[in-house]
Amino acid sequence: MPTESLTELVQQHLETASTASSGRSAHTIYGGHENVLRQTLIALRAGSSLDEHESPGEATLQVLHGRITLVAGQDRWNGSPGDLIPIPDSRHALEAVDDSVVLLTVGMREA
Template identity: 45%
Template sequence: MTLMTMGADQLEEARISTAGRASRTLHSGLHLRQTLIALTAGTRMDEHQSPGDATVHCLRGHVTLRTRERTIAVGEGELIDAPPERHDVVADQDSLFILTVAVA
């Protein structure tokens, strides 16, 4: 199954979920974890502390990460370092992204 096929399945699951989101672990090893996350438009992942070194790679749609001091827009095809401080994530449209986290 291709990544985009998995992503389409995750988005469909998010659309029927009352939470408006769905996720699937792609890889979980000793030093790295990758999670495919789908959010429907307007869905917010509550504020949380960054788990350490992490990136967000938006495959489809557009999400916004917000800290107390800044707003980071992440569009389709963009890859950013996740902010190391507390932040939330809001889907500006139906979105699919990969969260990659370095595991200590």
């Protein structure tokens, strides 16, 4: 079974996000469309965001680096390294306060 270093991926994707026009970089670590479980590392440059979107299933964010804010309507949750934040089952957005990296874990809904 192949393994990946989250520490190395954090540094790699922070560098990529720092020069990307979108201010972000992402890499699926585990799973995909054929799996129920999907884990994706997402790096965001300070001040960038993921616009409001629906959750495809039950999900959590683990903050690996930096500081983020998860926003759902009027609710806001702040996260820093080591925090695990359940993602609400509603439209939400993610904002990077600092250069940040999160691990998104999603249990996909069946079609």
